[in-house]
Amino acid sequence: MGTFGVFFFLFSLLPCLSSSQANPPETCDAAIGDACMERQQRRQEKDRDGDDIPTPVPISANQVYKNPRPVELKGVDSNPYKGKISDAEWKARVELAAIGRLLYVYGFGSDLAAQCIMSRAPDGDGILMNEWGFFFEETTASSIVKVDWEDNLVDLETGERSPARADVVNMGCVPVATSILKARPDVNVVLHIHPIDVMAVASLEANQVYKNPRPVELKGVDSNPYKGKISDAEWKARVELAAIGRLLYVYGFGSDLAAQCIMSRAPDGDGILMNEWGFFFEETTASSIVKVDWEDNLVDLETGERSPARADVVNMGCVPVATSILKARPDVNVVLHIHPIDVMAVASLEEDLQPYSQAAMMFHGQLSRYKYDFAYGDSFEAHLAEGFANGKRAMLLDHHGMYTVGRTVAEAFFVVFYITQAATVHLRAAATGRPLRRVSDEDLAEQWVDMMSSEDYAYDGSREWAGMVRKLNRELPGYEA
Secondary structure, three states, X not given: OOHHHHHHHHHHHHHHHHHHHHOOOOOOOOOOOHHXXXXXXXXXXXXXXXXXXXXXXXHHHOOOOOOOOOOOOOOOOOOOOOOOOOHHHHHHHHHHHHHHHHHHHOOOOOOOOOOEEEEEOOOOOOEEEOOOOOOHHHOOOOXXXXXXXXXXXXOOOOOOEEEOOOOOOOOOHHHXXXXXXXXOOOOOXXXXXXXXXXXXXXXXXXXXXXXXXXXXXXXXXXXOOOOOOOOHHHHHXXXXXXXXHHHHHHOOOOOOOOOOEEEEEOOOOOOEEEOOOOOOHHHOOOOOOEXXXXXXXXXXXXXXXXXXXXXXXXXXXXXXXXXXXXXXXXXXXXXXEEOOHHHHHHOOOOOOOOOOOHHHHOOOOOEEEEOOOOOOOOOHHHHHHHOOHHHOOEEEEOOOEEXXXXXXXXXXXXXXXXXXXXXXXXXXXXXXXXXXXXXXXXXXXXHHHHHHOOOOOOOOOHHHHHHHHHHHHHXXXXXXX
């Protein structure tokens, strides 16, 4: 099966998975009547006896007409690496890059760590695959990486070989694809992705060695327009915070009217930086970020003068919470408070967020819950800060939303992204009305230790940060103003 054949199979499969959630199996009771019981009995008999189940037709026997129209795949006949790689390999790279972008276009590749697209190298000497750290929508034929059967990277320019590294390729995907392709000579393409509906159906019945080697193209960090008034470090922190505000909007986490709070520790140690209340996340700029000292005074950007913080400038509910968390957790530099719909839905359930997905498993023991006090009663902020003890990274607020923390803006955003994904999978899996596969606490603990001790991936957003910034520069620039 070729590159586009695999995509077609994936495209056809997903609606079936979605409909299995939307239309759970019919249940019958006395109020419905005998007709329902008869339908259910017929279905059970068919399932048991195999009646009416069509015999699979071999793929080689069911193709009569291929697409008679030409495939207008650009660049396949203009190999820029002639003499270094074959025309066949260049064509395979173009096809793989096209599939990567199509996965994004169709919504199958919107995961932060956009996973793996892999194909058999035409010369039979290994696999071609996407470079880790490139988002699917950025993939190009030249960015595709070759890995031989001995797990060596093959340089595109020189052909030199060196051991595959986790800063270049997903080292979890390489051995899987290699094993599949060796076992199945009829297979040429392997895709590994995380669509939400697939994860939902699949749930039925201090560790970073390689960071992203690519530069982070954050604009404006080296051009502080307030020199002599604020430090370059504070300007950079403002740019990063504005970028995260806009990314929250780009990814759909900051579409609330009262776009809530993005906050970071001021580099000079004298309070916090946060978004101005009334600015929507998509409008946030480095200059619009506000500084509040530890005594709850606003610090003027131009003059440095201090005056009591006011509710027409900053969210006075977020200020004491962020202050308490940052004082209690010296390892934390960023606090985010938002209201994703699926998180609010899970926060209204009696049960906690369940480990129906890998996204939930990575936060085993790192997620707390708090009965939100809408009146901001005595010691409200202290109680919230206690929920982040022992290294916890997120808190669900009953009927409200969540707080997440991180050492960096990338980590705090990473937690937002995957807690939200875990909540979405939880809701969709539960909506099927079918028995769910639960992971035991023992297995959860073992999986979590394995993930957190990985030498390939840090679960802190560091690998994705450069890609997120590139995405922001394409889709919503202007944060550095």
